[in-house]
Amino acid sequence: MARINRPVSRRQAWWLLATALAACLPLAPQVPPWLSVAAGMAFSWRAVLTWRQWRLPPRWLLVLLVIAGTAGVFLQYRTIVGRTPGIALLVVFLALKLLELRAARDAVATALLCYFLVLGQFLFTQTIPTALLACLTVLITTATLLAASDDRPQPQRQLRRAGLMLAQALPFMLLLFVLFPRVQGPLWGIPQDRFSAVSGLSDSMSPGSIAQLSQSDAIAFRVQFKGPLPPQSQLYWRGPVMPAFDGRSWRVAQTLGAYPEVPYTGLGAAVDYEVTLEPHGKFWLFALELPATLPPDSTLTNDYQPIARQVVRNRIRYAQRAWPEAIAGVNEAPSILRSALALPKDGNPRMRAIGAAWSAQYGTDGAAILAAAENLFSQQLLIYTLNPPLLGPDIVDEFLFDTKRGFCEHFAAAFVFALRAGGVPARVVAGYQGGEVNPVDGYLVVRQYDAHAWAEAWIAGRGWVRIDPTAISAPSRINSNFSAAVPAGEALPFLARGDLAWLKELRYRLDAVTNGWNQRVLGYNPQRQRDLLASLGLNEPDWRSMTAVLSVLCGGVMLGLTGWILRNRLRVDPALTAWRRFAVRLAKRGIAWQVWEGPLAFAERAARQAPAHAADIREIAALYARLRYGAAPQAADLTQLKTKIAAFNP
């Protein structure tokens, strides 16, 4: 007990201060700014007190500060429970605990608080840098904890010891990670709101909204194909379908019916793949057109988009199958077709007039009108650009006949409008097109700048047909990639650029590492655990068998570690082992080796008592002395010693 009440030395105080700072700094972006400032002031105050060796503040002042800090957190969040308020409160306590650092037990409490705060970081982010930073902080905290029980802490020694302890804990950590029963989803459903503001497709599309995404190289999702990669021009990742048009923007349908199962059939071979979707804060899931299966916990809307039951707030992974060729919606419901024909009351008179002309000319022949629309688009010599000019109220007319410059949303919107004006049901489909294969791990990476919009027309007898009007003017957008289609000189996101190959290579590698982390560590869910255990022969494990396996393995690791340490500690010089055997043989002759006796001295004594073996005894002793005390023991000498002793029989 005396140890725990021993005063904290100045050096230990510096250690603790540094450790607390290391534990708090990564949380600075998460807690309110006033708390960061206040904690910073408490740290500085403590630093000054330590430096000047002044007295610590009185208890009553600390009590007041604790009350003030707690009240501040409460006023900020209207509660003191929950993730962020809880962490904020811990920061308050840690900062103030430093100001009452008197005895060793305060130091221990501070170090434990630091551990909690390190854990707290994972409630906000779970990336590789966070994990590395946490490892470093845990190392420092452990060293501090060791230093707290040492009068004269030596940073190097404590750090080395802490590192060794953590290294010994590593196998247990891995075992617990792999075998401890996992809960569904991340622990406590966290982190979640970190992804609330991420970019991605929205449920409406107006001129410029997708062009904005084209500046982002954030990852939308990753795909691993089971078979060969389909051609680039087939990689249409279906997202929100937007049939509703208000004259300016396109929206998803207000009310969506859902199919219990996929209502169409595919032609030709299916493609199997697995998507790892980054959280995007929306309901929809991306699937290669047209989805043949549904991800778990999702439904297919009546415009064929898979929708999750819950907003995608965590990274999720699902296996999927797609039919690149499919006949869908031949017998489409009239209500859907009606909504796919709806146009605002006025606006875009020129396009309406042309549409009316087509309608008059071709009647209900959808295929002919489709061909006419395609023809119109190619005649207009439209230019695909990242920086389209601003459009007035009649966005379709102005784009098609005046400015003639647009991004994919202009093309898709104008094309669908043209078809509807001609009386052909059509709708806008948003999503992603293409993607880039990371050569390091073979994953297809789809980034925000791959966002795209295309059109879908309903032709009697053929059902829904995909037409990509962008491909009419800029076929390279579809056949190669986004950057190839953009005119030279326009600003591209970094990763879409063709130059800077080495940086790109580096990015590929980093991305592969991140992906591995996401797949193997963060994506290690109950299902994967079950699969792993099944592959180990544990089918449908209950908590009892899991506990048993865990205990046995932990015990095994413990035994192994203990054995390893003991072996290192008790490693006996083989020469000494041989010498002891020799001593036992002589002891049987009544010549006992005294444990304090040097080898040559013993040899002389033994040689006198057993003159018949004097030469052997002297030779063995000389060999042993050279092996055990000599400068460079020779392996040959050891072999010779062993043979001599084996042959020695007094």
Place this chain on the structure above:
Amino acid sequence: MRLPELEAIQADINRIILGKERPVCLSLACLLACGHLLIEDLPGVGKTTLAHVLARVLGLNFQRIQFTSDMLPADILGVSIFDRDSGAFHFHPGPVFSQVVLADEINRATPKAQSALLEAMEERQVTAEGKTRALPEPFFVIATQNPTHQIGTFPLPESQLDRFLLKIELGYPDPAAERELLAGADRRQMVASLTPRITSQRLVQLQELARQVHASPALIDYVQALAAHTRTAARWQAGLSPRACLALLAVARAWALLDGRHHVLPEDVQAVLPGVISHRLRPTDDTARTDVEAVAAALIEAVPLP
């Protein structure tokens, strides 16, 4: 493989100091380990002769200082005397400026005079009248002291005893050796007839050779175990200091070199242990203080070889 020159030196000394092979060998080891030697014994057992012979066979110059109770530091270190011709003070070096210094009956002098010599031993230089002068190389002090229970002695404090690497006793010769001594030629003439076996440069080389003798981890473990035992056992007032452990290793290395080995054995440590610990360890039991060998043997037998 023993070095022939060292064997020759030992043979020369043993021809004059009869029947004292072990103390002679120890004093030589002390010299090879660059340490100073303290000989405690009764007058007339050959302390001075040993010092003289050592200096002679090693080709070193020799001075003797007879310590008395009215001695002053200047008598040891030297003094500046005004020279009328040049009109300036000239430093006349004292007897300490010599390669082998025999400090006879060092515990007869007052602490002031003792410390003048002891400082010179530690620093291997002398500061007199504001000027620092280096002592010759090698520098080797053989001090003799009378047993402290004799009249008119100022015992050396422990800290100053520690300056001596080894303390040995010569003791009476055995009857046969004594008879040979009595019947033989005059020792003084014999010493005068000796010729140096090596030069002082070679002696410095041999000292370096002794420093390089290998002490294996197992042996260092043994030295540590010995020290640990003296520190924990109730038999001694205080344990061996790290400096004492260094001294033990240094002498053991020199002893191994004298035995013609390039590594130290536990036997070497055990052989030099009495001389290293006798003036450093004070047994709690006063009666045990007299028999140094028995005390050392008890220590050796209490500590198993690691």
